[in-house]
Amino acid sequence: MGVRKMTVLLNEVELTQIEKAHANGLSSAQIIQIFQSREIRLSEATFRKYVQLGLLPRSRRVGTKGKHRGSRGIYPCATVRRINSIKELMQRSFTIEEIQRSFSVFKEQIDAVESAIDELLKGFEREIAKPRFDVARKREFTRDVSDARRAASDLVKQIIGIESRITAPEKARSRNRSSGLEE
8 A cells, every 4th residue: 555645734834824914804715726726636626525414505696896797705714724634534534424514513603603604894884985974984884894804804714613623523533432542
């Protein structure tokens, strides 16, 4: 049997830089490019499969500026961190089903929090757009909502990090117990 080559994944500094640079989210093409540029295998088909399996969040549609330009799917910047975790677990010989089970423990709740915050902030934006506020107040409120969006993104990123650390070690412990390797 051949020896499996370990891919060098993204480190914490790189992940933080990506998250800061793309606080408003990334397209699937941008995410795939981030991994491919570092010679980490990730195809569009694999990305879509991860979304279908519930390993990654679904995109949110964001309108493109300009008349009749449509919209595009944007994924939260934490998606890069999630893919990195998936790749790490796969290198440690976890199956996709095991990874799926570990991620699904809190995924629905995290998605619900993220969705609720997004809906709340969109509601604020609709209120700000109403004519009852002068330009200065609209600018102030828009800045406040933008700050809240960044803080919410950071919070979700932190929650996903906690969830990853809580669920992945439990899997490793149960795997070690079943193979007689527990410390």
